[in-house]
Amino acid sequence: MPPLGLYIHVPFCSAICHYCNFNRGLLDGPLKRRYVEAVTAEIRGAPGRFGWRTGEAAADTIFFGGGTPSLLEADEVAAVVAACRAAFDVAPDAEITLEANPESADRPFLDGIRAAGVNRLSVGVQSFRQGDLRRLGRIHDVPQARRAFADAREAGFRNLSLDLIMWLPEQTVEQWLESVDEAAGLGPEHLSLYMLELYPNAPLREAMARANWSLAPDDDAAEMYEAAMARLETAGYRQYEISNMARPGRESRHNLKYWTDGEWLGFGPGAHSTLSGARWKNVSATDEYVARASAGQPTDIERRDLTAEERWQEAVITGLRLTAGISIAATASTYGVSLDARFGAELQRFREAGLVEREGDRLRLTRRGMLMANEVLGVFI
Numbered sequence: 001m002p003p004l005g006l007y008i009h010v011p012f013c014s015a016i017c018h019y020c021n022f023n024r025g026l027l028d029g030p031l032k033r034r035y036v037e038a039v040t041a042e043i044r045g046a047p048g049r050f051g052w053r054t055g056e057a058a059a060d061t062i063f064f065g066g067g068t069p070s071l072l073e074a075d076e077v078a079a080v081v082a083a084c085r086a087a088f089d090v091a092p093d094a095e096i097t098l099e100a101n102p103e104s105a106d107r108p109f110l111d112g113i114r115a116a117g118v119n120r121l122s123v124g125v126q127s128f129r130q131g132d133l134r135r136l137g138r139i140h141d142v143p144q145a146r147r148a149f150a151d152a153r154e155a156g157f158r159n160l161s162l163d164l165i166m167w168l169p170e171q172t173v174e175q176w177l178e179s180v181d182e183a184a185g186l187g188p189e190h191l192s193l194y195m196l197e198l199y200p201n202a203p204l205r206e207a208m209a210r211a212n213w214s215l216a217p218d219d220d221a222a223e224m225y226e227a228a229m230a231r232l233e234t235a236g237y238r239q240y241e242i243s244n245m246a247r248p249g250r251e252s253r254h255n256l257k258y259w260t261d262g263e264w265l266g267f268g269p270g271a272h273s274t275l276s277g278a279r280w281k282n283v284s285a286t287d288e289y290v291a292r293a294s295a296g297q298p299t300d301i302e303r304r305d306l307t308a309e310e311r312w313q314e315a316v317i318t319g320l321r322l323t324a325g326i327s328i329a330a331t332a333s334t335y336g337v338s339l340d341a342r343f344g345a346e347l348q349r350f351r352e353a354g355l356v357e358r359e360g361d362r363l364r365l366t367r368r369g370m371l372m373a374n375e376v377l378g379v380f381i
């Protein structure tokens with residue numbers, strides 16, 4: 001079995017951002033302490049649930065996502081990493097990532113998690129313009145973002161990622177590119193550039209209506225995406241996935257498992273797992289999760305085996321998110337599905353529209369195709 005990825009979901013935030021649709025709630029100190037005990041119990045119990053000996057199954061990535069993982073205390077992060085190392089054969093050079101928000105990533109915390117083995121930090125900056133941050137409901141300010149980055153470097157982090165969001169209310173192409181330039185100027189190893197998605201009942205929708213804020217036209221959104229990628233390439237980054245760029249060799253090893261048909265176990269409320277062709281999800285509500293995990297009861301719901309059809313769909317849809325694309329021959333031999341036979345007409349149409357390209361055996365989205373990924377990838381479902 002190839003090494004697993006271990007994902008730890010931390011469901012607490014200091015405030016709820018106006019656009020957020022993740023599984024999270026406001027920080028509750030006593031609940032957080034019980035959550036840490038529950039998640040470490042869930043991790044330590046994992047080998048027994050799968051019939052493995054303790055420490056037998058190999059893992060080479062750990063990822064603390066949220067929510068806001070930097071709301072944990074450093075010793076709580078250390079306890080979770082120790083539980084992973086006790087339950088799994090975690091590689092000595094494992095990539096251990098923690099998502100941090102600038103307001104809760106102070107120097108003692110960063111020193112503490114470095115000592116606990118965290119070696120990659122992903123900082124949720126989102127924008128280097130104060131007005132953008134306020135409109136999003138983020139509680140950090142721009143100087144805090146700069147300070148968190150500098151503190152992380154001083155604490156010894158040599159693998160840093162920054163998140164930015166484009167197409168924000170009232171944001172112009174020039175303003176967006178100012179944020180991109182400032183991010184590149186800091187010199188992180190990795191950048192994630194997301195486009196704002198407004199889910200139906202997002203408070204940001206109401207705020208936009210009240211304040212008369214508008215989004216730039218679609219053409220500007222496309223320009224934001226394409227210009228940012230071009231600038232970052234000039235600065236030495238390489239796009240490897242629709243929303244992700246890295247210096248060569250600094251791609252997120254954990255996230256690559258999601259896009260290359262890998263296997264991972266998720267711990268914590270709402271976390272998803274994929275193993276041996278099965279997929280399941282933990283119960284989402286934190287208090288229910290804590291009650292179940294603390295009592296040694298199963299935390300998973302919605303467990304099912306993926307059909308062969310679903311497995312190849314996933315492999316194609318996630319593989320096409322990567323700039324490397326997919327091997328048509330490998331897809332056919334692994335899943336017994338010939339893309340040409342089944343989707344020849346659609347692929348031809350996308351090629352003529354400049355949305356996909358083919359080079360030998362590889363099929364990939366063009367950058368334009370990445371902007372319209374939902375439409376293109378939708379044909380495979």
Ligand code: SF4
Binds near residue numbers: 012017
């Ligand atoms: S910090 Fe992240 S997870 Fe928390 S509310 Fe904001 S966007 Fe959502």
